[in-house]
Amino acid sequence: MELHKLTLTELSKMINRGEVRPHEVIIDVFKRVQEIEPKVKAYITLTTDKAYEMARDAENAIFAGKRNLLTGIPIAIKDNICTKGILTTCASKILYNFYPPYESTVTSKLLKQKYILTGKTNMDEFAMGSSTENSGFHITRNPWDLERVPGGSSGGSAAAVAADECIAALGSDTGGSIRQPASFCGVVGLKPTYGRVSRFGLVAFASSLDQIGPITKSVADSALMMNVIAGHDPMDSTSAPIESTDFREYLGHDVKGLKIGIPKEYFIEGMDKEVEERIKEAINQLESLGCIPVEISLPHTEYAVATYYIVATSEASSNLARYDGVKYGLRAQGNDLLDMYMKTRSKGFGAEVKRRIMLGTYSLSAGYYDAYYKKALQVRTLIKSDFEKAFENVDFIVTPTAPSPAFKIGEKIDDPLQMYLSDIFTISINLAGVPAISLPCGFSGKGLPIGLQIIGKPFDEAGILQLAYAYEQSMPWHKMKPNL
Amino acid sequence: MQYEAVIGLEVHAQLLTESKIFCGCSTQFGAEPNTQVCPVCLGMPGVLPVLNRKALEYTIKTGLAMNCKISPYSRFARKNYFYPDLPKGYQISQYELPLCEDGYLEIITDGERRKIRIKRIHLEEDAGKNIHDLSGYSFVDFNRTGVPLMEIVSEPDIKTPKEAALYMKKLRAILRYLGVCDGNLEQGSLRCDANVSVRPVGSQEYGVKTEIKNINSFRFVEKALEYEIKRQIKLINNGEKIIQETRLWDSITGTTQSMRSKEEAHDYRYFPEPDLAPVVVSSDWIEKIKKNMPELPDAKIERFIKDYGLPAYDAEILTEEKSLSEWFEEAVRLGGKPKEIANWIMVELLRILNEENKDITECNFKPSQLVELVNLVDKGIINRNIAKEVFEEVYKTGKSAEFIVKEKGLTQISDDSVIIEAIKQVMDKNPKEVDRFKNGEEKLIGFFVGQVMKLTKGKANPKLVNELVLKILKEQ
Numbered sequence: 001m002e003l004h005k006l007t008l009t010e011l012s013k014m015i016n017r018g019e020v021r022p023h024e025v026i027i028d029v030f031k032r033v034q035e036i037e038p039k040v041k042a043y044i045t046l047t048t049d050k051a052y053e054m055a056r057d058a059e060n061a062i063f064a065g066k067r068n069l070l071t072g073i074p075i076a077i078k079d080n081i082c083t084k085g086i087l088t089t090c091a092s093k094i095l096y097n098f099y100p101p102y103e104s105t106v107t108s109k110l111l112k113q114k115y116i117l118t119g120k121t122n123m124d125e126f127a128m129g130s131s132t133e134n135s136g137f138h139i140t141r142n143p144w145d146l147e148r149v150p151g152g153s154s155g156g157s158a159a160a161v162a163a164d165e166c167i168a169a170l171g172s173d174t175g176g177s178i179r180q181p182a183s184f185c186g187v188v189g190l191k192p193t194y195g196r197v198s199r200f201g202l203v204a205f206a207s208s209l210d211q212i213g214p215i216t217k218s219v220a221d222s223a224l225m226m227n228v229i230a231g232h233d234p235m236d237s238t239s240a241p242i243e244s245t246d247f248r249e250y251l252g253h254d255v256k257g258l259k260i261g262i263p264k265e266y267f268i269e270g271m272d273k274e275v276e277e278r279i280k281e282a283i284n285q286l287e288s289l290g291c292i293p294v295e296i297s298l299p300h301t302e303y304a305v306a307t308y309y310i311v312a313t314s315e316a317s318s319n320l321a322r323y324d325g326v327k328y329g330l331r332a333q334g335n336d337l338l339d340m341y342m343k344t345r346s347k348g349f350g351a352e353v354k355r356r357i358m359l360g361t362y363s364l365s366a367g368y369y370d371a372y373y374k375k376a377l378q379v380r381t382l383i384k385s386d387f388e389k390a391f392e393n394v395d396f397i398v399t400p401t402a403p404s405p406a407f408k409i410g411e412k413i414d415d416p417l418q419m420y421l422s423d424i425f426t427i428s429i430n431l432a433g434v435p436a437i438s439l440p441c442g443f444s445g446k447g448l449p450i451g452l453q454i455i456g457k458p459f460d461e462a463g464i465l466q467l468a469y470a471y472e473q474s475m476p477w478h479k480m481k482p483n484l
Numbered sequence: 485m486q487y488e489a490v491i492g493l494e495v496h497a498q499l500l501t502e503s504k505i506f507c508g509c510s511t512q513f514g515a516e517p518n519t520q521v522c523p524v525c526l527g528m529p530g531v532l533p534v535l536n537r538k539a540l541e542y543t544i545k546t547g548l549a550m551n552c553k554i555s556p557y558s559r560f561a562r563k564n565y566f567y568p569d570l571p572k573g574y575q576i577s578q579y580e581l582p583l584c585e586d587g588y589l590e591i592i593t594d595g596e597r598r599k600i601r602i603k604r605i606h607l608e609e610d611a612g613k614n615i616h617d618l619s620g621y622s623f624v625d626f627n628r629t630g631v632p633l634m635e636i637v638s639e640p641d642i643k644t645p646k647e648a649a650l651y652m653k654k655l656r657a658i659l660r661y662l663g664v665c666d667g668n669l670e671q672g673s674l675r676c677d678a679n680v681s682v683r684p685v686g687s688q689e690y691g692v693k694t695e696i697k698n699i700n701s702f703r704f705v706e707k708a709l710e711y712e713i714k715r716q717i718k719l720i721n722n723g724e725k726i727i728q729e730t731r732l733w734d735s736i737t738g739t740t741q742s743m744r745s746k747e748e749a750h751d752y753r754y755f756p757e758p759d760l761a762p763v764v765v766s767s768d769w770i771e772k773i774k775k776n777m778p779e780l781p782d783a784k785i786e787r788f789i790k791d792y793g794l795p796a797y798d799a800e801i802l803t804e805e806k807s808l809s810e811w812f813e814e815a816v817r818l819g820g821k822p823k824e825i826a827n828w829i830m831v832e833l834l835r836i837l838n839e840e841n842k843d844i845t846e847c848n849f850k851p852s853q854l855v856e857l858v859n860l861v862d863k864g865i866i867n868r869n870i871a872k873e874v875f876e877e878v879y880k881t882g883k884s885a886e887f888i889v890k891e892k893g894l895t896q897i898s899d900d901s902v903i904i905e906a907i908k909q910v911m912d913k914n915p916k917e918v919d920r921f922k923n924g925e926e927k928l929i930g931f932f933v934g935q936v937m938k939l940t941k942g943k944a945n946p947k948l949v950n951e952l953v954l955k956i957l958k959e960q
Contacts, residue, residue: 315758327526373755
């Protein structure tokens with residue numbers, strides 16, 4: 001049996017019923033990894049030895065009658081989430097030798113459930129990028145077309161899930177970094193409400209936007225992962241003091257009468273025709289399930305990209321100051337302190353990271369702060385209130401996840417502005433702090449997956465999952481696998 | 485032309501919390517390097533700060549004690565700069581919205597009460613310490629990183645170096661009364677930076693200011709400012725310009741040296757700290773803190789004047805340290821007369837403590853021991869001069885005063901016949917002086933009394949000696 005092809009929900013049931021042992025699962029998944037990884041290169045670090053140990057722990061737990069949702073489930077973790085004693089690089093040369101002395105809150109939660117870590121996945125360096133081409137180590141290929149990017153920055157996690165190199169994965173999303181690669185790779189990616197999942201142990205890119213979330217093979221899998229990772233964490237002062245709920249509560253519930261907003265600003269001139277068609281078909285499908293489409297407006301949408309690139313880069317310029325060669329990571333020898341700083345950071349950071357540090361440093365500088373950073377915060381408030389107003393009249397908002405399907409490797413890497421625009425539909429959601437999911441809604445003519453984005457009210461992940469599940473179950477897309 | 489100085493002080497006070505401001509590490513001073521650290525205070529990738537509520541409470545307490553408005557809504561900000569002792573590459577501080585604003589504290593200068601306004605008090609984290617050794621390498625000790633630090637900024641209301649020292653003393657006393665800071669300048673738990681400029685007397689405009697750093701003792705507060713004010717006046721008189729810059733006080737040469745100019749000053753790129761929620765302080769909380777405020781120096785001075793009938797000067801000295809004021813009150817409670825006890829403390833006890841460079845809490849001398857000694861004087865068992873001797877003995881050995889008096893045979897001689905005998909001896913030895921007295925040189929009485937005291941090894945009752953000497957001489 002090809003265990004690696006199973007969804008998390010299916011495999012969790014089988015392990016719980018004793019139909020399959022974690023050891024068998026991990027053998028099968030690593031066999032798959034061995035076959036596929038040379039083509040896809042989703043991982044930076046494979047934790048094979050550790051995984052077998054963890055499988056044994058899982059079996060012991062099961063033997064002792066301590067079964068949990070994720071016991072014995074092989075899961076891949078994005079390489080910007082700290083795992084104690086396991087190399088965590090953020091795909092940056094500056095952290096090429098960083099073994100965290102502590103465990104992130106999310107992986108602590110997975111560990112309590114006795115999950116199996118398959119490895120740490122590739123990404124754009126420090127999560128800055130939309131194609132995983134900014135990795136300091138190697139590029140990752142899209143399982144649906146090896147000439148194309150998997151999206152980014154959680155490209156490794158999305159590719160690993162799509163290629164069945166793990167059962168589920170964790171990613172992080174600052175401006176679309178879970179949803180856009182999920183869309184490109186034909187899998188399900190959820191960015192929870194800001195504050196829903198602890199950021200403790202997530203290496204910060206932009207602290208007020210970052211959020212960890214699941215990348216999975218199905219909507220039900222996403223709900224299952226959320227049940228484990230969500231919840232208040234006293235170690236994260238920005239985590240919401242809200243008790244977690246059962247995110248599977250509404251799966252299978254009727255979606256009749258739900259109002260879905262279609263923002264006119266998201267269907268623009270020049271957007272990919274096939275994407276537009278697939279999204280319109282998806283909206284029709286939702287309508288046929290009983291939903292009521294309503295045209296809405298999110299008037300400040302056009303300022304989102306500019307706002308985002310000021311807020312995110314400003315925070316990043318400060319968050320990345322700690323990589324100075326003094327305490328951990330790369331240190332280049334220098335003639336004096338300043339020389340050591342400059343050589344370390346010149347060698348350690350890639351071009352995109354440097355570009356963003358410079359942008360952010362500029363925006364925060366004396367004399368420019370009011371014109372850039374402060375103004376951006378004001379616009380951010382307006383964008384947030386766009387969503388608040390919209391949600392007075394609708395239950396959900398439906399948009400494309402990305403303006404196009406996966407693009408070719410190298411196509412946009414030399415044009416940062418074009419690259420930034422691939423997040424145009426996902427960025428506002430982070431600025432507003434609301435939750436959103438991307439799930440497959442069909443294919444382009446070339447057989448590339450296209451993603452549908454469903455945005456919900458703050459902390460209404462359960463509602464998003466309900467609607468996403470209803471759509472998913474009425475369509476065949478989640479059953480499609482890339483031909484590798 | 486006559487010039488006057490305009491001085492503002494920025495004081496940093498380390499808070500006496502058990503743990504650091506954003507993690508659970510200990511704040512104990514003097515541990516082995518890097519033994520009080522964790523991923524959070526080391527600025528490891530991915531860690532997040534969690535605010536220590538106690539640090540917040542201590543700052544609010546200080547704000548209230550210094551008559552500040554406590555902001556119901558304040559926020560932390562990042563101050564960005566690169567330095568090895570700053571592991572995150574930024575310091576979490578407060579910028580636009582500090583916790584406390586618009587306060588004041590009072591100093592008494594030349595008998596005049598003056599309000600020095602406090603602009604703001606905010607909370608921030610301390611940095612680590614760089615250690616340079618002879619190998620040519622530098623090391624960093626992160627034990628101090630993240631110790632809570634309060635910054636207290638005054639308005640430029642201070643006019644003289646002496647006032648600056650008085651302000652610092654008052655501020656330190658308040659912090660120590662509140663128990664929020666131990667106020668040790670030498671160990672750096674209290675630090676002082678001074679902004680100073682000069683202008684012609686009567687002028688309303690400010691001159692160009694300099695900032696002086698590294699003032700690490702009370703003595704240096706005055707010295708550094710005196711030097712800097714003279715330096716600035718000299719520059720003006722020579723027709724030169726004062727440059728806005730940061731200067732470092734050098735206690736060895738007694739001068740200030742240029743550290744960096746305004747152009748070289750950092751652009752700290754402050755922005756709101758996204759990892760911490762804004763700080764919301766409820767009025768209930770403020771009320772609760774107010775209710776638990778200890779008596780502060782000013783109130784205690786007034787009480788000492790009123791309840792104990794002490795002169796203002798005595799009350800001020802006795803209340804400078806909370807521990808000393810408590811020592812005094814304990815002695816009074818045990819039956820000592822307030823003014824008498826105050827004199828003993830100010831003249832004898834503080835002198836000996838000063839000589840030994842000690843604090844009242846660091847010596848074993850108890851209020852009960854002083855009261856016992858004073859009682860011996862009151863009862864006429866020993867005289868005042870002998871009592872001083874006994875005091876030193878009690879202080880050094882810890883033995884009771886009564887025991888020492890007996891052991892050394894210091895009991896006062898109040899027996900008329902013994903004293904008369906001594907007087908006669910003195911008169912026999914000094915016939916010339918006796919003649920001179922007879923001839924009207926009455927001031928010689930002092931001479932005879934002194935000689936009698938000497939002969940009795942100081943033990944004679946001085947009052948009695950005086951009476952008897954006069955009587956016998958007149959009878960001659």
